[in-house]
Amino acid sequence: MKKLIGTLIIFLLFLTGCSNAVSTKNEKTSEGSKKLQIVTTFYPMYYFAQRVAGNSANVELLVPNGAEPHDWEPTAKDMAKIQDADMFIYNSRYFETWTEKVLKSINDTNLNVIEASKGIELMDALKSEEEEEEHHSESVSSKDPHVWLSPVLAQQEVDNIAKALEQADSKNKDQFEKNAAALNSELADLDRLYKETIEKAQKKEFVTQHAAFGYLAKQYGLTQIPIAGLSPDVEPTLGKLAALTELTKKDNVKIIYFEELTSSKVAQTLAKEIGAKTEVLNPLEGLTKEEQEKGLDYIDVMKKNLEALKLSILE
Template identity: 35%
Template sequence: MIKQRIIVIIIFIGLLLNTIGCSPIETEESANNNEIIAYASVYPIYDFAKKIGGERINVKMATPPGAEPHGWEPSGKAIKEIEQSQVFLYNGLDLDPWAERIGRGLKDKVTIIAVGEEEALAPMIIKEGIGSYDPHIWLDPIIVIEMAKIIKDVFSEVDKENQNYYEENFNIFQSKLYELDKEYNAALSRVKNKNFIVSHGAFGYLAKRYGLNQITILGLTPQGEPSPAKLVELTTLIKKYNINTVFFEHLTSPKAANVLAKETGINVEVLHPIGGLTQEEMDNGEDYISIMRKNLTHLVRALD
C-alpha cells in the first residue's frame, strides 16, 4: 500500500514538472524571437533605418563594413539571414542588383522596399546616359528626408503599435537633416569656385542641390584609369576653372586621382560617398551626418 502511494506521488510530481516545463514562460531567447528584424542592403539605408527604428527594430546591414557597394554580392549564408527578416530595404537604381534578385523570391514572405525607386523620389532622379541612373541619392540631405519618410512608413505599417515612436524618431532625424542642409547652403554659397573634380561621379545630387559643377574622371564607375584623351580634357578643365584639388574615395583605389594629380600638380583629397563605411569608422561613431560635415569641410577648402 505504501509502495503504491509512493508510485502515485512520483507520477504526480513528474506530471507537475512536465507541465511547468511546457508552460509559456518567456525567456530572453523567446522574447528575442518576437523582435522585428530589418535588413538594409547598403550603409546609407542601414544608417537611416537605425535612426528611425531605434530600439524597436533590429536593423542589420547586408554589405559588410569596408566593402565597396558597387558590384558586391552576398554569400548563401547572408541570403538565408535576409530571408529570416521581416523587412528588407535596398537602394535600387542598379546600385545593388543582387537585392532586387533576392527580393523577387521573397515578395510573399518579407516586406521589401527599393527605397530609391519609390515614386516620391522619382522626380529627383538624375539620368545619365540611356537607361542609366545615378544611384547616389543619399548625398542630397533633402532627398534623405524623403528616404527617411519611406522607411518610417514601412516600420509604422509592420509595427502599428509603435507608430508614434517611429514618427518621433523621424522628426528628430529630419531636424538634423534640415540643419545639415542649412550648413551646406551657407558654406557653399560663399565659395569662389563652383567646379570640383572627383574620380567617381557619386556627387551629382549634392552638386545639383548646392549649385556646384561635378567633373568626373571615370563617370559612375568607381574603378579604372582615365584614357590619354580624358587626361587631356581634364587638364584643360583644371586650367580653365582654376581647380586645385582632385577628390577620390576611401574604399577604392586612388590611382585615377593620383594620375591626374601627377599630370597637373594639383592636390589629392578624400570626398566620402558614404556608400560604405569601414569597421573603424563605425566603431568611432561616424555616421551619415558626421561624414557629410567632413565632406563639407573638404569641399570648402578646395573651392575657396
Template identity: 40%
Template sequence: MKKSFLFSFIVTLLIAMTGCSTTNSAPSHKSNVSNSENLVVYASFYPLAFFAHEIGGNKVEVHTITPVGAETHDYEPTPKEMVQINQADLLIYNGAGLEGWVEKIKNNVDPQKTGVIETTKNLTLHSKKQEKENHHDHEEDHTHETDPHVWLDPLLAKKQAENIKNALVQKDPSHKSIYENNFDQLAKRFDQLDQSYKKELSQLKKRDVITSHAAYGYLTTRYGLNQVAISGLSADQQPSPKKLKEIIQLARQKHISYIFFEKLVQPKVASIVTDEIHAVPLVLDPLEGLTPEEIKKGEDYFTISMRNLQNLKTALK
C-alpha cells in the same frame, strides 16, 4: 527558370540546416534592447541601415548586408545571408541599379513574411545623360545608366528615410508613434545638414569640383556645384585620353588645386591628373560604409557629411 529553381532549392535547404539563425558577418546595428518581438531588418548598405536604426530605435534589429570594405555595386550576399534575408521582416535597398543581387532575392522571398522596400522609388533620378548635361561633360557615350548615389543629397536622403519609416509603420503599426517621432527628429537633422551646406557653399566663388568618379552628381547639383568626374558612375569606368586631356586643361584654366578621392582609394588614372596639375588630394566620402576606426570614434552619416563639407570648402576657397 532552372537557375531560379536551383536558388529556391538552395535557400530551402539552408533554412533547414540553419534553423532560425540570424548571425551576419556584416556589421550590424542592433537595438539596445534584445526582444524577440523586434522587427528584423536587413539593409543593403550603411546609409540605409543607419536611417532604419535611427527611426526604429529599440523596436528594430538592423543588419547591414554589405560588409566594411566591400564595394556596394559589386557585393553579392552569401547563401547564408540570403537565407537570413528570407527570414527577416524587411529588406531595405537603394535601387536605381546599385544592388545587382536584389532581383534574385525579390523573386524568392515570401512577400507575406518579408517586405521588400526600394528607398528610391518615386524619386526623380539622374541618368548618365543628365549627368553629362548638368556637369558639362560632353564625352561621347550612348549609355543611359541611372545614378544611384541619392543618399549624398541630404534632402533626397530624407525622402529615403521617410520611405523606410512608412515601411516600418506598415509592418508594425502598433509602434507607429515611435517610428514617426524618431523620423521627425531625423528629418530635422537632414534639414540642418542641408542648411549648413547651403550657407557654407553659397559664399564660395569657385564652383568646379574634380572627383575621381561621378558619384556626387546629386550633391553637387543640389548646391550649385559643377562635378568634373575623371571616371564614370562606377569607379572602374576608365576615361578616354581625350577626356583626361580636357580635365587637365580645365584644371589649369580654372586654377583647381584639389582633386577629390574616396577614402583610401586613389585610382591610378586619377593620380595621373593629380600629378599633372600638381593638385592636392582630398577625401570626398561617398558614405557607402564606415571603417572600423570610424565606428570606434562614433562617426555616422552626419559627422562624415560635415567632414565632406569642410573638404569642399577647402577646395573651393
C-alpha cells in the same frame, strides 16, 4: 561531379542561414512582442533604418563597412537573411542591381520590400565612355542612384522607411514617427549648413573620382567634374585623362577628390600632373575602418565632406 558538390555546399549554406535567421526572428522585446527583423543593404540604408527603428527593431547590414558596394553580391547566407527577415530595405534597383534577381529566387511572400528612393525623380546617369560601351543595353545603368548624398533627398528616404515601419508595426508607430522627425531635423540642419557655406563659394566646380555627387551638386548649385562615371572602378581612357588634365589646368583646379574604399591611383595621377593636392570626398557607400573606430556616422561624414569641399569652392 564538382558542380554537384558546389551546388550541395551552397544549398547547405542556405539552410544554415535560414536556421540562424529564424532564431533571430523570434527575438522578443521587453514587453513580450516580437521585434521586427530588418535587413538593409549598405551603410546609409542601415543608418537611416536604425535611427528610425531605435530599440523597437533589429536592423542588420548586409554589405560590410569597408567593402565596395558597386560590385558586391549576396552569398547564399545573405539570401537566407533576406528571406527570413520581416523587412528588406534597399536604396534603388539602379544601385543594388542584384536585388531583382535575388527577390525572384527566394520565397518573399512574407517579406516587406522597401525601395527607399521610391518617389524621388532620379537623374540620368553621367557615364564614362567605357561604361557606355560596356552597359549600353542595361537599364540598371541608366539612372544615377546616389540620392542619399543630398541631405534633402535623404529626408525623403527616411520618410519612406518610417512609413514602412509604421505600417509593419503599428504598436510602435509613435516611436517611429518621433525618431524619424529627430533624424530629419538633423538632416535639415545639415542642409542649412551646406546652403550657408556654399552661398559664399567663389568657384562652383569640383573634381571627383567618380560621378557620385550629382544630387548634392544639383541641390546647392555646384558642378561635379568626375574622372570616372558611376562606377569608381572604371578607369578613364588616356584621351579622357588628357582632356581632364587640360581642363583642370585651365581652371586652376587645386584639389582632386578621391574616396577611400577604392583605388585612388587615377586621382593621384591627375593631381600630380596638374600640381594639385588630393583630399577625401566620401560617397558614404560604407564607412572606413578609421571612421568606425572614431564612432563617426552619416551626419559626421557629411560635415567632413563639406569641410573638404570648402578647399575647392572657397578661396
